[in-house]
Every structure is written in C-alpha cells, then in structure tokens.
Amino acid sequence: MSRDVVVVGSANVDLVVEVPRxxxxxxxxLGGDLQRLPGGKGANQAAAAARCGADAGIVACVGHDADGAFLRDRLSxxxxxxxxxxxVDGATGTAIIFLTPDGENSIVVSPGANAALDIERAEQHAAAWTGSRVLVLSLEIPAATxxxxxARAAACGTRVVLNAAPATRIAPETLRLCDPLIVNEHEARAALGDDTTDAAGLAVEDYERLAGRLREAGACSVVITLGPAGAVVAGGGAETPTRVAAHRVPVIDTTGAGDAFVGAVACELAxxxxxxxxxxxATAVSAVSVQRVGAQASYADRAEVEAFIAARAETPGATATPR
Known part of the structure; x- marks a missing residue:
C-alpha cells in the first residue's frame, strides 16, 4: 500500500523533569514530577505528519517491553x-529531558533498540518506504542504515527528506538525494564539515549563503531553521534563498518542536x-507545539493549526522557529 509519508527512524520514551535551571x-x-511521554525523532515526525492529515507509517525498532508497547499505542x-x-531484544530507547522555565531543554538519549535498526531490518519493510510519496529520515538510527x-528509496522515485540530526557531515552522494535537507544552524555547518563552535553568532545572511553552499554541494533543496530568525529555504522552487518568518508565541516547552516541523513539511510535500x-x-505547527509540554503530546491536528494560522493572518509575528 502506498502511503503519503513513511518515516524510517527512532522511537524513544521521553522521561521529562522540570528543573529550575x-x-x-x-x-x-530537586525537580518536578517525572513525566513519561512518547518521543524519539522518528516517532515524533511520524506522529506530526499524521496529525497534519498524512497517511503515515513508521519503520522503527522497540524492545519487547512495556515501553515498546507504550510507544506503539501512542503512535496508533x-x-x-x-x-x-x-x-527486538533489549530495552526500548529512552531520552532523559531536563526542562527549564524558559521552555528550553537539555536531552540525553540512550538509543537502546534504535541501534538495532540496521540495513537488514530496514529492508524487511522496504515495500513501505520505497512505495511512499515522501520518506523521512534522521540520524538517531545508524547512519549507514x-x-x-x-539511496534505494530515491532510486524508486520516492522523495527523500533528511533531517540531519544529530549533526554530522553528509557525503555528496547522500546530499544529492535530499529534497529537502532539513537542518538547524549547527547541523547545517556540520553537514559540510565546517567548524560549528561559533554557529550561534552567524547572521541570517550567512545562512542564506550556507544554504547556497549546501545546494552547490548537491542537495536538491535545503531548509535551515534558525530559532528567532525564522528559517531559510533554498531550492524547491526557491532558487534564491528565501527567509520564512516564524510566529511570536509564549514558549512552554520546545521538546519535539523541530520534529513537528519536519513531519509537517513532509505532510505538505506529499x-x-x-x-x-x-x-x-510547518512553522505554524511548531509554534502551536511549543505552547504545550511534551513532544507528541503537544502536536495539534490540522484543523487546530489552520485555525491558528487564520487567527494570526492579520497580525503575523516573527520569532522562534524551533531548532
């Protein structure tokens, strides 16, 4: 069966604790009460795509444990x-998240079962991802997978969306498959092998040039998310890098907002x-999500996002596209 969006990626249980700093x-x-929530970049992206209206599926590894059953239930x-x-044998992946009052987070991921998603296991369900309109990938699974x-999906005519996170250098032969490559400011530089230590100090214009460099290196299209500066889009009809502003909203929790963005982009492309x-x-989808706690738990359905867009049509703001 051909689906709009298939994600090949990670699935984690998020253990979230609110801390003063x-x-x-x-x-x-001393922190607040421990919350157990569904997460993982791949699972988040699939959930966001589905909430936005896509017929979405996921290829992911989870353990034969209560956490694995929990993630299946929440995604369903x-x-x-x-x-x-x-x-698979072993524990389901887990992320430990410290959430501060400004809505920012610090995350430590124990990959667990996600590390078992090797090429052989991914190939078991090749019919799902080679037959989809859009394939979404990120790098919380083995990069080789x-x-x-x-490469195989692109050869079958599937549009490949690569969210190159965590940050890593991307070989030209893989960049050429990306339509788009979605990265934040640090990941954008890492994709080209640049030093990322001073990435936060660069101006939007620098990222417009960087998006151009990524296209010159082979990427079919590029999206760089820039927090308060919005996002830069190159390719995909935007041959000159184009800035897309974000929305001014009160931020409660940024966990999973970037994944909501990726899933929403995939849905719309499909x-x-x-x-x-x-x-x-996608910027509106992520703006809604940061106003709630959790990753998948914060994702709105399409009707709510469209109502948000309509309500703000006459007074657009510009801040905080998630990284």
Whole structure:
C-alpha cells in the first residue's frame, strides 16, 4: 500500500523533569514530577505528519517491553500505522529531558533498540518506504542504515527528506538525494564539515549563503531553521534563498518542536505543496507545539493549526522557529 509519508527512524520514551535551571557539575537539584511521554525523532515526525492529515507509517525498532508497547499505542492513537515497527531484544530507547522555565531543554538519549535498526531490518519493510510519496529520515538510527535507505528509496522515485540530526557531515552522494535537507544552524555547518563552535553568532545572511553552499554541494533543496530568525529555504522552487518568518508565541516547552516541523513539511510535500509554503505551514505547527509540554503530546491536528494560522493572518509575528 502506498502511503503519503513513511518515516524510517527512532522511537524513544521521553522521561521529562522540570528543573529550575540546568545543574552544574556535581550538583544535585530537586525537580518536578517525572513525566513519561512518547518521543524519539522518528516517532515524533511520524506522529506530526499524521496529525497534519498524512497517511503515515513508521519503520522503527522497540524492545519487547512495556515501553515498546507504550510507544506503539501512542503512535496508533496519533494515526500512525505501526505494523512495520520491529520488536527486538533489549530495552526500548529512552531520552532523559531536563526542562527549564524558559521552555528550553537539555536531552540525553540512550538509543537502546534504535541501534538495532540496521540495513537488514530496514529492508524487511522496504515495500513501505520505497512505495511512499515522501520518506523521512534522521540520524538517531545508524547512519549507514539511513543513507542506504535514502539511496534505494530515491532510486524508486520516492522523495527523500533528511533531517540531519544529530549533526554530522553528509557525503555528496547522500546530499544529492535530499529534497529537502532539513537542518538547524549547527547541523547545517556540520553537514559540510565546517567548524560549528561559533554557529550561534552567524547572521541570517550567512545562512542564506550556507544554504547556497549546501545546494552547490548537491542537495536538491535545503531548509535551515534558525530559532528567532525564522528559517531559510533554498531550492524547491526557491532558487534564491528565501527567509520564512516564524510566529511570536509564549514558549512552554520546545521538546519535539523541530520534529513537528519536519513531519509537517513532509505532510505538505506529499500533498503537492511547494517547499516554501510547506515551511510556512510547518512553522505554524511548531509554534502551536511549543505552547504545550511534551513532544507528541503537544502536536495539534490540522484543523487546530489552520485555525491558528487564520487567527494570526492579520497580525503575523516573527520569532522562534524551533531548532
């Protein structure tokens, strides 16, 4: 069965604790109540795509444990087909998240079962991702798997969206498959092998040039998300790098907002929307998500996002596209 969007990626249980600030070395802090929420970049992206109206599925590995069952249930509830999730020996992936009052977070991921998503296991469900309109990949699974899947899917005519996170250098042969490559400011520089230590100090114009460099290196199209500066889009109908502004909203929790953005872009591309307009819609999806706690738990359905867009049509703001 051909689907709009298939994600080959990670699935984690998020253990979230609200803290007054990030702890220093050797320091113990008292935090709020522990929350157990569904997460993982791949699962988040699939859930966001489904919430936006896409017929979405996911290929991911989870353990034969309560956490794996929890993730299957939560994804099914979001409208994602979980029939291609793979049970493996070992623990389901886990992310430990410290959430500060400004809505920012610090995250430590224990990959667990996600590390078992090798090429052989991904190939078990090749019919799902080679037959989809849009394939979404990120790098919380083995990079060799992601890059192999991208190459085979592209050869079958599937549009490949690569969210190159965590940051890593991307070989030209993989860049050429990306339509788009979605990265934040640090990941954008890492994709080209640049030093990322001073990335936060660069201006929007620098990222417009960087988007151009990524296209010159082979990427079919590029989206760089820039926090308060919005996003830069190159290719996909935007041959000159185009800035898309974000929305001014109160931020409660940024966890998973970038994944909401990626899933929403994939949904819109599968519907035939051009890349700039897909990014505009995705910016609204992520703006809604940061006003709530959690990743998948914060994702709105399409009707709510469209109501948000309509309500702000006469007074657009510009801040905080998630990284």
């Amino acid at each position: 990030r702890p220093g070395g050797g320091e113990t802090l 509830a979001a409208g994602v087909d979980t029939s291609t999730m793979i049970g 992601a890059f192999r899947v991208a 519907r035939g929307v051009d890349l700039v307009e897909a990014v505009r819609f």
